Structure formats: C-alpha cells, structure tokens
Amino acid sequence: MNxxxxxxxxxxxxxxxxxxxxxxxxxxxxxxxxxxxxxxxxRLRHRLTLLAQELQAIQVQPSDKLTQQQNSAExxxxxxxxxxxxxxxxxxxxxxxxxxxxxxxxxxxxxxxKVAESTxxxxxxxxxxxxxxxxxxxxxxLVPDLLWRMDGDGQADWFNWRxxxxxxxxxxxxxxxxxxxxxxxxxRTLCATAWAEAVSTGASLQEEVRLQNVDGDxxxxxxxxxxxxxxxxxxxxxxxxxxxxxxxxxxxxxxQQTELRFRTLIEGMPQLVWRAIGAGNWTWCSPQWTAFTGQxxxxxxxxxxxxxxxxDDRAMARESWGRxxxxxxxxxxxxxxxxxxxxxxxxxxxxxPVRRKDGTIIEWLGTSTDLDDIWQLQQQQSVLxxxxxxxxxxxxxxxxxIATRTLNGxxxxxxxxxxxxDRMAALARVQSLLSRREGALRVSFDALLRExxxxxxxxxxxxxxxxxxxxxxxxxxxxSIVQTFALAIHELAxxxxxxxxxxxxxxxxxxRWDLKKSSDDADLLCVDWRESGVPGLDATASAHGNGYGRExxxxxLPYQLGASTTYxxxxxxxxxxxxxxxxxxxxxxxxxxx
Amino acid sequence: xTDDILKGRRILVVEDEYLLADDxxxxxxxxxxxxxxxxxxxxxxxxxxxxxxPIDGAVLDVNLRGEMVFPVAHSLQDRGIPFAFAxxxxxxxxxxxxxxxxxxxxxxKMDALIALLEPLLKRSNPAAAH
Numbered sequence: 161m162n163x164x165x166x167x168x169x170x171x172x173x174x175x176x177x178x179x180x181x182x183x184x185x186x187x188x189x190x191x192x193x194x195x196x197x198x199x200x201x202x203r204l205r206h207r208l209t210l211l212a213q214e215l216q217a218i219q220v221q222p223s224d225k226l227t228q229q230q231n232s233a234e235x236x237x238x239x240x241x242x243x244x245x246x247x248x249x250x251x252x253x254x255x256x257x258x259x260x261x262x263x264x265x266x267x268x269x270x271x272x273x274k275v276a277e278s279t280x281x282x283x284x285x286x287x288x289x290x291x292x293x294x295x296x297x298x299x300x301x302l303v304p305d306l307l308w309r310m311d312g313d314g315q316a317d318w319f320n321w322r323x324x325x326x327x328x329x330x331x332x333x334x335x336x337x338x339x340x341x342x343x344x345x346x347x348r349t350l351c352a353t354a355w356a357e358a359v360s361t362g363a364s365l366q367e368e369v370r371l372q373n374v375d376g377d378x379x380x381x382x383x384x385x386x387x388x389x390x391x392x393x394x395x396x397x398x399x400x401x402x403x404x405x406x407x408x409x410x411x412x413x414x415x416q417q418t419e420l421r422f423r424t425l426i427e428g429m430p431q432l433v434w435r436a437i438g439a440g441n442w443t444w445c446s447p448q449w450t451a452f453t454g455q456x457x458x459x460x461x462x463x464x465x466x467x468x469x470x471x472d473d474r475a476m477a478r479e480s481w482g483r484x485x486x487x488x489x490x491x492x493x494x495x496x497x498x499x500x501x502x503x504x505x506x507x508x509x510x511x512x513p514v515r516r517k518d519g520t521i522i523e524w525l526g527t528s529t530d531l532d533d534i535w536q537l538q539q540q541q542s543v544l545x546x547x548x549x550x551x552x553x554x555x556x557x558x559x560x561x562i563a564t565r566t567l568n569g570x571x572x573x574x575x576x577x578x579x580x581x582d583r584m585a586a587l588a589r590v591q592s593l594l595s596r597r598e599g600a601l602r603v604s605f606d607a608l609l610r611e612x613x614x615x616x617x618x619x620x621x622x623x624x625x626x627x628x629x630x631x632x633x634x635x636x637x638x639x640s641i642v643q644t645f646a647l648a649i650h651e652l653a654x655x656x657x658x659x660x661x662x663x664x665x666x667x668x669x670x671x672r673w674d675l676k677k678s679s680d681d682a683d684l685l686c687v688d689w690r691e692s693g694v695p696g697l698d699a700t701a702s703a704h705g706n707g708y709g710r711e712x713x714x715x716x717l718p719y720q721l722g723a724s725t726t727y728x729x730x731x732x733x734x735x736x737x738x739x740x741x742x743x744x745x746x747x748x749x750x751x752x753x754x
Numbered sequence: 755x756t757d758d759i760l761k762g763r764r765i766l767v768v769e770d771e772y773l774l775a776d777d778x779x780x781x782x783x784x785x786x787x788x789x790x791x792x793x794x795x796x797x798x799x800x801x802x803x804x805x806x807x808p809i810d811g812a813v814l815d816v817n818l819r820g821e822m823v824f825p826v827a828h829s830l831q832d833r834g835i836p837f838a839f840a841x842x843x844x845x846x847x848x849x850x851x852x853x854x855x856x857x858x859x860x861x862x863k864m865d866a867l868i869a870l871l872e873p874l875l876k877r878s879n880p881a882a883a884h
Contacts, residue, residue, distance in 0.1 A: 406833055550817055554771060557861035561773040616805070640819045644772065716772035720819075 180278055183271045190264045197257045204250045211243045227703070263657065306371070306381070308404035312395065313361055328374030344370035344378045355385075362387055362395060368409065371402060380409035431527040432496075434465070436511065440481035443523065454499030470495035470504040477509070485521070488513060488751035496528060505532035558643075559587070565708050586612065586650035589690045590643050605673060605685060612649045616657045626662060631673035635685055648717055651709025652689055652736060660734055661691035667733065668692050675742075683742040691733030713738070758874045761786035764804065768810035768826055769840070770794040770819045774860070778813060778840070781864050794818060799826045801845075803833070811875055812837035813867070816848070827852060836874035 218236045262271050300307050300320040307320040315336040324331055327342050340395035343351055347369040370378035381402040387395040426446050432453075433446040444706040453468040454461075460468075469477050473494035480492035480582050486516035490511040495504035511526030549566045562583050589611055593603050608627065613619055637645065653662075661667035673687045710727055713736060717723040723740035764801035765787045775792035782789050790809060793799045795818050803809065803826070812830055814823045816839055823839075837850070839857035848857070858870050868878045 243848050272847040306830065553841075553860040554774070557774050557777075560861045564777070565773075640770075711773075715776075717790075719775070720770060 177522075179274065183274050186267060187271050190267045194260060194264050197253075197260050200501040201250075201253050201257055204246065204253050208243070208246050208250055211239065211246055215239045215243060304404065306400075308400050308420050310385075310398045310400060314340065314355060315665040317397075326371070342371045344372065346370075351383075358385060358387075368405060379404055379406040381405065413695075429527075431529050432507075434460070434528075435527060435528050436524045437522075439484070440478070441468075446749040449528075452469055452499065453497050468497045470497070470652060480509075484511070484513075484524070488527060490524065495529065505530055507531060536683065545683070555587075555591075559584070562587070562647075562708075565711075569707050583647070583650065585615065586647060589615070590646035591601050592645070594639055594642060599616050602639060603642045605635040605637055605687075606631065606633050608637065608642065608646055609649060609671060609673075612646060615650075616653055616662060626665070626668050628668065628670045630670070634672065634677065637685075637742070641740075644712070644716055648709070648738075651712055652734070655709055655734065656691055660694050663694075667694045676739075678741060684739055685742055687738040688738075689734070689736040689738075691735070759875055760868065762788065763810040763875060764788045764790055764808065765871075766790040766799070766809050766830075766837075767792035768794075768796075768799045768812065768818065768823055769815040770817075771815070774815070774862075778862060778867075781862070781867060782813075785864070785868060796821050796823060796825050799823070800829060803829050807833075809833075809835050811835065811871055813840050813871075814838070824849060824852065827855070827862075836871075838867075838870050838874065844864040 164722050183462045215236070218232055218239060262314055288492060291415060295721050301322065303320075304322070306323045308323055309318040310316045316339050317336070319329075319331075319335065319339070323329070323339075329335060329339070340348070340351075347367075349368060351369055354365050357363075359518075364387070368380055368382050368384070371381045371383075372378050383400060383402045384406045385398050387398050392397050393664050411452075423451040427448070430448075432449040434442050434449060435444040436442045440463060442461050445457050445465070449460060449465075450456050455464070455468050466474055466477060477492060477494050480490055484490040490509065493506065493508050496507045498505045499504075507528045508531050509526065509528040511524040513519055513521040514523050563580060566580045570579060582634055589610070593608065593611055606629070610619060613627060613629075618624055619627060619629075656662040656669055661669040668691070670690045670692070671687065672690075673685060676684045676686055678684045713725050717725050717738060717740070721740045723738055725739075726735075726737045728735050763786075765782050767775060767778050767782065769792050771777060772794075775794065779789045779792050790802060791799070793802055794864055799814075811828075812826075812835060814826055814837055816823050826838060827839075837855070839852070839855060840860060840862055841848075841857055843846065848855070856870050856874065858866055
C-alpha cells in the first residue's frame with residue numbers, strides 16, 4: 161500500500177521539475193534577447209545624439225560666404241537626411257523593442273503562472289504525503305500489537321508507540337539490539353534459532369515468546385516477522401508484530417494443568433472410574449479398570465464391562481441402570497472380577513449424571529469402589545456378633561445352673577452366698593483368661609491351673625511349702641473345654657482350701673501333669689491331683705461339701721471333654737486323675753465357632 | 755394339664771454343655787418325659803437316632819463345640835420327628851431351611867419349653883403308641 165502510493169507521487173514530482181527547468185531556460189533566453197535589443201537601442205540613441213549635434217553645428221556657422229552658404233546648405237540637407245533615416249531606424253527599433261518587451265512580459269506571466277501551479281501541486285502532493293504518513297503512524301500506534309522494523313541482523317530502527325508504552329523504553333534510547341532484552345531469557349534460544357532460519361530462507365517467522373513489560377512482568381506474545389522486499393525482490397528489512405496472547409495462553413495452560421491434575425487424580429485413586437451414556441453404555445474407562453479386571457478399554461465400551469460383573473449380579477446391574485435416569489443416580493453393589501486373584505470381589509458402583517442447563521443428561525460419570533475387605537469384615541463381624549450372643553446366653557444358662565446347684569448344696573443362704581460368689585469369681589477368671597489370649601493362642605493348662613490356685617495361695621512366694629506343680633508348660637487347651645475344666649479345677653482348689661491340704665499349714669498338694677500318646681495316637685493330657693498329710697479327714701463332710709465338684713469331675717468332664725476321670729478320698733487327702741485328648745488340629749478356627 | 759403332654763414321651767436332648775444338658779434333662783424328666791441322651795455331639799446324636807427309635811421329639815442345641823447341629827435336624831426332619839432349637843442364636847443366624855423352625859432362647863425355662871413342645875407333640879401320636 162505504501163509502495164503503490166509513493167510511486168505516482170515521485171513521478172509527478174520529477175515531471176514538475178522538468179517542466180520548471182524548461183520554463184527557466186525559456187525565460188533566460190528571453191532575457192538575453194531583451195538585453196540585446198536594449199543594447200541596439202542604446203547604440204542607436206548614441207548615434208542620434210551625434211547626428212543632432214552635427215546638425216546644430218552647421219546651422220550656427222556665419223553666412224558671409226555664399227558658397228560657403230551653399231556648401232553648408234548641402235551638408236545640412238545631407239545631415240538632415242541621415243538624421244531622418246537614423247530616426248526612422250530608431251523608430252523601428254523602438255517598436256521592435258516594445259514588441260519584444262511585450263512577449264517577454266507574457267512569457268514572464270506564463271512562467272509565474274506555471275511556477276504557482278507547480279508550487280500548488282507540490283504543496284498538495286506534500287500535504288497528501290503528510291496525511292498518508294500521519295495515517296500510517298496513527299494506524300501503527302492504534303493497533304494493539306507491538307510493531308518494529310529490523311534489518312537482516314536483527315537491528316531495529318523503528319518501533320511503534322505501543323512498543324515504548326509496553327516495554328517502558330524511551331524512544332530516545334539507542335534500541336538497535338537492546339530491544340532483544342525484552343525477550344524472556346528462556347525464550348531467547350528459540351528466537352535465535354527461528355530468526356536464523358527466517359533470515360536464511362527468507363520466510364516469515366511465527367513464535368510465541370514472553371516479552372517483559374514495563375512492570376517487569378513477562379507476557380506471552382505471538383511474534384510474527386515478515387520480510388519486506390524491493391522491486392527486485394531483495395529483502396530490504398523485516399517488519400515484526402507482537403500480539404499479546406497471554407490470557408489465552410495462560411488460560412490454555414491452566415486448562416491443560418487442570419486436565420493433567422484431573423487425570424492424575426483419576427488414575428491415582430483406588431476406584432475404577434468410567435464414563436457412560438444412555439443406560440450403561442460405557443464410553444471410557446480409567447486404566448485401573450483394565451489393571452483390575454484385565455479387560456482392555458475397547459472391550460469394556462458399550463455394555464462390554466458387564467462381562468466382568470459376576471453372572472449372578474448382571475441382571476441386577478442392568479436393572480439399576482434402568483432406574484438410574486428416573487432416580488438421577490446409579491447405585492448398586494455387585495461383584496467384579498479381579499484378574500490377579502482370579503475371583504470376583506464385592507464392589508459398590510455409583511454414578512451421577514452430567515446435565516445440560518435444560519436438565520437433559522449429557523453423560524454419566526461413575527466409580528466402582530472395592531468393598532471386598534469391608535464386606536469380608538462385615539461377614540466376620542456378623543459371625544462374631546452372633547457368636548457373642550450365643551456365648552452370652554450359654555453363660556447365663558450356666559450361671560443359672562450353677563446357682564441352682566449351689567442352692568441345692570447349701571444349708572444356709574450365707575453358705576450359698578459365699579459358695580456362689582466363689583464360683584462366679586472362678587467363672588469370671590476363666591472368661592478373662594479366654595479373652596486375654598492373643599490371636600489364635602490357646603489357654604495353656606499351667607496358666608489355667610495357676611490362675612485358679614492363685615486365688616487361694618501365693619504361688620510366687622518362695623517361702624510357701626504346700627503347693628508343688630510339676631509338668632510341661634504351654635500345654636494348650638481348646639477354648640471350648642477351658643470353661644468346664646476351669647470350673648472343675650476351681651472345685652478341687654476350693655475343696656482343698658475348705659477341707660483339704662490347703663485348709664491349714666502342713667499338708668501338701670502335688671499337681672503333676674504330662675503329655676502321653678493314647679492308643680489311637682492322640683495327645684493325652686494326664687493330670688494327677690494329690691493331696692497328702694490331711695489329718696482327720698471326714699469323708700462324709702467332704703463328700704457333702706463337694707457334691708458339685710465331684711459332679712463336674714466325674715460327669716461333666718467325661719460328658720463334655722471325653723475325659724477319663726477318677727476321684728477318690730483317700731486316707732490323707734483327695735486324689736483325682738484326669739486324662740483327656742487334646743485337639744489334633746492346632747489351626748481350628750475356635751474364635752469363630754466353639 | 756400341660757404337663758401331661760410330655761408324659762411318657764421320648765425326647766432326645768442334644769446339648770454339649772454338661773450343666774445345661776443335665777438341667778434340661780431334669781426339666782423334661784420332671785415333666786414326665788423319658789429323656790434320650792443327653793448327647794453332646796452330632797455323631798452321638800445320629801447314632802442314638804438310628805439305634806433308639808421311636809422318638810417323639812427333640813430339643814437341639816445349635817452349636818455343639820463348634821459343630822452345627824443341622825445334620826441331626828435333617829435326620830429328624832426326614833423321619834418326621836418334631837424338634838425345637840434351644841439356642842443363643844437369633845433366627846437370622848440359622849440356615850434358611852430352619853429359619854421358621856421352633857426355637858427358644860437360652861436360658862431355657864420350663865413353661866416356655868413346654869409351650870414350645872406342646873403344639874409339636876400334639877401333631878404327632880405318642881411314640882409309645884407306634
């Protein structure tokens with residue numbers, strides 16, 4: 161545009177100059193002619209003057225001599241003739257001069273008019289040029305872009321005002337190379353490379369770079385550089401334009417960041433995430449789905465995912481999807497195949513719809529959460545709760561039974577109270593023993609024995625010389641037999657305290673136990689309880705007070721534990737033996753059911 | 755008299771806890787019943803069922819030292835012998851097949867036991883008459 165306008169202008173300009181030059185030459189030759197005419201005129205005037213003087217001299221001479229007079233008259237008329245001719249000549253010359261002067265004046269006027277016209281045209285052209293340049297300048301300062309011009313070395317010689325406004329540079333500063341400092345240091349290599357390529361190929365350049373503004377902030381700017389060529393196609397210089405794309409760029413980066421965060425979040429969460437349209441037609445699934453089920457994304461699409469749901473749960477899954485639109489959500493529990501375990505695990509699958517503004521559903525975003533561990537724990541918990549109930553009720557029945565039996569064996573309420581308290585204490589001790597065991601550890605016989613005897617004797621007292629315990633430690637008992645066994649031991653111990661070896665200083669109690677093999681190779685625990693040195697033993701009194709204890713040993717242990725027992729009141733004390741089989745399988749899940 | 759309903763009836767008692775088995779046996783005996791058992795395990799119960807018919811009814815503890823009593827219940831069901839569960843478990847803890855079977859909570863009470871057994875025994879003739 162610039163080029164097109166300047167060309168006709170310069171043509172006008174040179175044409176006008178030519179015309180003026182011609183006018184000047186014409187004027188000069190006219191002036192020359194004029195001065196020649198003036199010279200001629202002056203010469204004639206001079207001659208006229210001479211002739212007039214000569215004539216006058218002839219007239220004033222004396223007339224005494226006739227000849228003289230006659231001669232003089234001849235000369236006079238001759239001179240007069242010459243004068244008349246010269247005068248006529250002068251007349252002609254004067255006329256010519258007048259004509260020449262007239263044409264000269266005309267030429268002068270013409271020249272003046274042409275000069276005036278040229279000047280006017282010149283001024284107009286200048287004004288037009290000025291207007292164009294002002295327009296261009298106004299435009300370059302009006303556009304929001306930064307504009308500048310460079311030579312092939314990147315040296316800049318012109319910037320628009322936006323540049324100075326943006327960078328804070330002063331127009332007076334020498335900017336040739338310094339302008340490049342506005343480019344972010346991290347973007348300079350990129351710029352240099354792109355610039356080198358543009359210069360070598362002559363092609364346009366386009367890059368997004370950060371340019372520092374007057375506040376010191378870098379803003380993303382799209383820089384385009386185009387070469388400007390002369391008529392022969394040579395690159396004269398380069399024009400650069402910088403468009404601020406900071407908002408778009410940062411917004412785009414923010415979106416990318418958000419997307420990245422979103423994807424990282426989704427791929428990092430333990431849930432299986434998916435998208436669906438319609439009634440459960442998957443359109444996408446997270447990598448976790450593939451990792452968990454072994455089904456690739458392509459296969460999961462549409463209703464493909466249903467293949468990974470347990471066959472018994474598929475109908476329910478379809479039904480849930482059928483209700484999802486109406487309910488505005490999807491929520492069901494169903495088993496999903498776990499590839500690594502080769503079994504289905506319990507999952508809770510939920511989804512919510514993504515809606516348009518008018519409420520119609522665009523798609524569903526869903527998660528499937530592994531509940532299997534919780535589910536297993538819930539199952540265990542329900543088993544434990546029911547077990548706890550079972551045990552509590554059983555225990556209450558036993559308490560009632562013990563109460564009845566204690567009542568039957570008591571002469572007075574006081575006796576009942578004392579005896580019942582003891583038995584409840586024994587029952588409480590064994591409960592605490594059972595609950596104290598850690599994990600699957602069983603209660604050992606020696607622990608049970610010590611617990612019961614400790615209620616009556618200080619076993620850890622090195623001075624005590626009445627109770628002697630001999631046998632292997634850690635003989636483990638099934639917890640199902642511990643309670644009955646403990647009650648039996650309690651009765652033996654109580655009886656010893658009341659009537660037997662522990663009723664006074666002196667007598668002794670020896671408890672020996674050992675493990676033996678039965679005929680069918682089962683482990684047998686053999687216990688020998690022997691009291692000795694008990695004086696004045698009243699068999700009848702003892703038997704009376706020990707009815708319940710004997711019943712436990714002679715009836716309950718055989719009935720409940722399959723034990724072989726003997727109970728005898730010998731001359732110096734009670735002698736009791738118990739033989740019972742120990743559990744063969746140590747891993748029996750007693751905690752669940754016993 | 756409700757007591758009469760048990761008189762002369764042969765009632766199987768399956769209960770692993772000696773004291774409870776003994777209590778229950780006494781209760782039934784006091785009511786005039788003839789107690790079969792008590793036995794503490796499934797194996798012994800099945801042996802008894804095979805060996806000692808006829809049986810008029812049974813009271814079954816559910817959990818016999820970790821072993822569930824249901825094989826015994828099946829065996830009785832097959833023979834058309836009425837039974838009731840005496841248990842610490844709630845109904846929901848029983849298998850679906852037996853979820854409607856008569857059951858009573860421990861500790862057992864005599865009148866509740868008789869009330870439970872009475873309608874069962876009314877439907878069948880006394881075993882002695884077989």
